[in-house]
Amino acid sequence: MALYHRVVLINVSAVACLAAAAAYGFAVSGSGDDAVAVPVPDARTAGYCRALQGALPQQVAGLSRHDLKPRSELIAGWGNPAIVLRCGVPRPAVDDNPEADGVDVDGVGWSIERASGGTMRLTTTLRQAYVEVTLPKRYAGDVGPLTDLAGAVKGTIPAL
Template sequence: MLYRRAVLIAVSAVALLSAAADCSMTADTSGTDETVAVPVPDARAAGYCRALHRELPPKVEGLSRHDLKPESEFTAGWGDPAIQLRCGVPRPEILKDPAAAGVTVDGVGWVIEQRPGGVFRLTTTLRKAYVEVTLPTKWAGDVGALTDLAGPVRKTIPEGV
């Protein structure tokens, strides 16, 4: 029951943000480009991220996993355009905003940021390493990716800051 409620809350939050998006924004290709900036986490976070990399599922939202460029233990992608995961990113500035939109899915908290062009960036909160997931416009209306990724995040990256 708690799982279903978290997913419904997440879907509602994303739908609300999508509805509020300004359609005149210019396209942002950060969610569709197979080349991503590789994070440079500290040693502690790097260990958590390597553990996460080993636990990531072969499919997210039914989309097959593939390496992004450059290949790294701190990044992964699924589908085309790719749902992108980056582990060990710096603490996002949006976490300073007490009014920032957030959701909890299967025990993992995420802060939600709408990017230009309908792309969403979701970053974990209250974990010892920050994990960022970018949902391209094509996949932004569904938060099933968070459901698929929450278990591995919860298993490998301890709560705390």
């Protein structure tokens, strides 16, 4: 299976990346109650996600980690509104688009999708398990939080 993904360097303006990704809308709950849909991966993927959970940092973008609802080793959150990580999500459809924008952060590729409400979803590319990070509107102007997560992803989820 061939994957085509144009990589945008991290030093490119985040605004340009976000504008190019704006056409790919998605729904993100903005309820503020930290309730998150838990992915249902296969056993192999769940194993990678368990390893990732143990390697995740206590802070992302200076925000403290906290439990989300329901408690699961497949999800994690930082701050309020929460930056949400979900491990074991399906491969995003945007990865089928050779014109889709993405970013490489410390050796981990991420596809970029932006919702009309201002939130941004970034999903790893070319990894044995897909990791999704949702940035609420107040953090979505910068992909900097990925620098805090890239090492854990790279160290626990092998590249394809």
